[in-house]
Amino acid sequence: MLSDTSIEAYYRAEDVNFANTNNRNAIVNYHTHKKLPLPVSNSNEKLRFKVWTKMLRREPAKLTFKMIMRLAELIINSNPKIKDYLQKTYHFVFLDEFQDATNIQYDFFKSCFLGSSTAFTAVGDGKQRIMVWAGALQTVFEDYIAETGAVQMPLRMNFRSAPRLVAVLNHLTEHLLGKKELAIPSSKWDPDRGTCEVWVFENPVKEQEILFKSVEQWIKTDGIDPREICILVKQQLDIYAGNLIKYFNDNGIKARDENKFQDLLTQEVCLYIIHTLYLIFGKRSGESKDITFRFLRNLNPELQDDALLKLEYSYQGFITATKSTYDRKRLQESDINSMIDDIVNYAGKDGIRYSNLQYKNATLLEEQLDSVKKEFAINYTQSLDVLNSLDMLIGKDTIPVMTIHKSKGLEYHTIVFIGLEDGAFWSFQKQPDEDKCAFFVALSRAKEQVFFTFSKEREGKFGTQRQSTSNIQVIFDELRKSGIVKMVPKVD
Incomplete structure (x- = not known):
């Protein structure tokens, strides 16, 4: 499958003038904006038709996801029986x-x-x-x-956030976003619950030191689970949080870039492998049993009571046999690969492919299996303990660090947003509405407390740069006007 950005090269190869007079985004949008079959009433439309034809006739054809969507739409519209089905x-x-x-x-x-x-x-x-x-x-x-x-x-009840956070969200809804749909906090909360602050730092070094002390207190004194504390950045995670992650890990609080693990840990086959390994190496939790057997049952929907009971006995026998093979020795990378292959083969690789449409592309399944093997092997090399390695893989006791886009649909007790600054919101003047919404999303992930950081200096691609808030001053102004958000200079 091709990325959208590759489309420009096809147009440039056919018509340099068209490519030079349109930017990449315009070309990408033009390529799939119209439904199929494509019109050919002018020179630009004829060019688009030519590019589509050339891409479809390649052996093998390489298409973007948007092109596949348009082709699927054409199939539906051209076949009444499929639509009826x-x-x-x-x-x-x-x-x-x-x-x-x-x-x-x-x-x-x-x-x-x-x-x-x-x-x-x-x-x-x-x-x-x-x-x-x-x-x-x-x-x-x-x-x-x-x-x-x-x-x-309108769905007005906000069950997630504490009342004072809901009040901030309502103020921003009305005065920053210009909308009228105000939320109502759940009655489960004490009316005075909820903290929202902007912390101002002299530089990123002070920022990471003070944030570390704060997070340490939240975990050790306040009893907040590390997985309930999330550090967000707008983009460029390595620049805004790379050193922070290293500092946390070097000083005893585990943190990681969650972006690369999110997709992996939402795949049922990956969870089946991980929780089968938990069962093999002695962690007999009800959660692991439920996840693994549900996966096996879904692969065999035709099985009824007696057959399901036999499957359960068979799976327990597999767990016992695999444990006797691998549990008494230090694992090598070849052992890890063989063991995970055994786990997958027990379920049946063909059955996994047939039960999930995305795995009709065999390459995707193999890539995910390779990722599990690789991450587990890296963790095992560090800890030499299987259960610790699995805990590391699922992120147990580890603070997730991610971008706003990856946080959609998630919620945490505490949110720390790094970089409420012009540098992070560099596109604000070009797309203010979308950036305001991004800020709103970051704030709305929090259940009980949220902290935004501003550093007067920030490391970037071109070295240390002074930061300002002139472009996003409207955000700061509305936070102050809410009467709830505190601006807190952080020195020590």
Whole structure:
């Protein structure tokens, strides 16, 4: 599969003038903006048709995901029987994170279900639209209501955040984002709960030292689980949090870049492997048993009571046999690879592929298995203990560090956002609405407390640079006007 950025080269090869007079984003959007079959009424449309044809006729064809979506839409629209089958199969359709739906995704939904008896529900929050850069359709709610006749139902109760945080969010909703949908805090909270502060530092060294002491206190004194503390950055995680992660780890608090683990740890096959290893090496938790047996049961949906009981006995026998093979020796990398292969083969690699559409691409499954092997081997080399290595892999007792985009849908007791500065929000003047929404998303991840940091100096690609807030002053102004957020200079 090709990335969107590779499209520009195809247009440049066919028409240099077109490529020179349009930037990359414009070319990428133009390439898949229209439904198939493509019109050819002018020179630009003929060029687009030529590029599509050339890409489709390659052996093997290499396409972008957006192109595949358009082709899937064409198949649906060209085959009434397929559309009818979809509509009879799915009587209910739920569209989540709808505020970030692209025009291609929305067109595909309409091709499949619009005008049918299927009931569909779209859920989203325009205040959290942070994917405009990736093509999010900014009028998607209005279009959806107009085209489906849907009834809008505001969901006002905020069950996540403490009341004082909800009050800050409401102030920003009205005065920063210009919207009227104000939330109501849950009655489970004490009305005075919730902390929001902006911490001002002289430089990143002081920032990491003071943050370390604060996090240490939250964990040791306040009893907050490290997995309930999340450090966020807007982008460029290595620049804004790379040294911070190293400082934390060097001084006894585990922290890691969670971005590269998130996708891996949401894959059912990876969780099956990890929790089977837990069972093999002595951690007989109910959670591990539930995760592994649910995975095996889903691979064999035809099995009923007696057959499921036999499968459970068989799996326990496999655990015992594998334990006797590997549990009494120091593992080599070859042992780790063989053991994970045994675990996968017990479930049945073909069954895994057939049960999950994404694994029809065999390469993807192999890549994920290789990633589990690699990460587990790295951890084992460091700890020489299997259970500790597995704990490291799932991030136990480790503070997650991630970008705002990766934090969507997640929640934490405490959020620390690094870099509420012009440098981090360098695109604010060009896309203020999207950056305001990104700030809103960061704040709304917190259940009980959130801290934004500003450093007067920040290391960047071109060395140490002075930081300011002139471009994002409107954010600081509204935080102050909320009457809740404190600006706290941090010296010691």
